[in-house]
Amino acid sequence: MRKTILTKVSTNPSNVKARKRKKLSTRAKNLKLPLWVQAIPESQAHGSGTLQKRLWRITSDIVRIRDWYHFEGKCIATGKKLASWKDGQAGHFIRYEKCNGMFKFCPANIHLQSPSSNGWGDMDDWDAYEKELQHRHGLTRQELKEMNNREHATQIKTQDVLNQIRTLLEFFKTLPEQPDYWEKSYNLLTESPTTKH
Numbered sequence: 001m002r003k004t005i006l007t008k009v010s011t012n013p014s015n016v017k018a019r020k021r022k023k024l025s026t027r028a029k030n031l032k033l034p035l036w037v038q039a040i041p042e043s044q045a046h047g048s049g050t051l052q053k054r055l056w057r058i059t060s061d062i063v064r065i066r067d068w069y070h071f072e073g074k075c076i077a078t079g080k081k082l083a084s085w086k087d088g089q090a091g092h093f094i095r096y097e098k099c100n101g102m103f104k105f106c107p108a109n110i111h112l113q114s115p116s117s118n119g120w121g122d123m124d125d126w127d128a129y130e131k132e133l134q135h136r137h138g139l140t141r142q143e144l145k146e147m148n149n150r151e152h153a154t155q156i157k158t159q160d161v162l163n164q165i166r167t168l169l170e171f172f173k174t175l176p177e178q179p180d181y182w183e184k185s186y187n188l189l190t191e192s193p194t195t196k197h
Helices: 001-009 013-030 048-072 101-105 115-119 122-137 140-147 157-172 180-191
Strands: 088-090 108-113
Touching: 048 088, 048 101, 048 108, 048 157, 088 115, 101 157, 108 115, 108 122, 157 180
Parallel strands: none
Antiparallel strands: 088 108
16 A cells, blocks of 8 residues: 555656756756857746747847837837836737747737736736737737647747747847847857857
């Protein structure tokens, strides 16, 4: 009887998850990040591991800067004018938890949002977000629901993350403002002899 209980405890799903997390964190520590990636600070919000946290940081900054200048600093859900792009958050239309793989970091699904609306918004905020998204991009309600989330694989691969970071660093050049880490990261990227363009 005692042996059965011990076996059940050792295969407890939370214990299995803990072992997987430890294995993943060990893998992440063994991953040698390029200097141009290391120059991007980790986000405290989304992402699993240092590489995805850095991808979220750059995605969040791009979206907030893009929308701050393009849509007069207004929250997509409330219309409230934010004092700076830094005062807003990058809010998902299709929730982060519902996104497949790299769609979690797709700028088309993420927009400048006030912290209160993004964190504690209600159904009215979501409806307003949807209507404003339709207005900004000329999409129908059906087209919004069919955003290409399903086209993304559920697994996130290291090379896909690195490619996306590289693409977003290039995209920053088209924006009227860049975050403080951008110049260092971009210069390291363009000076690196092993970087493929």
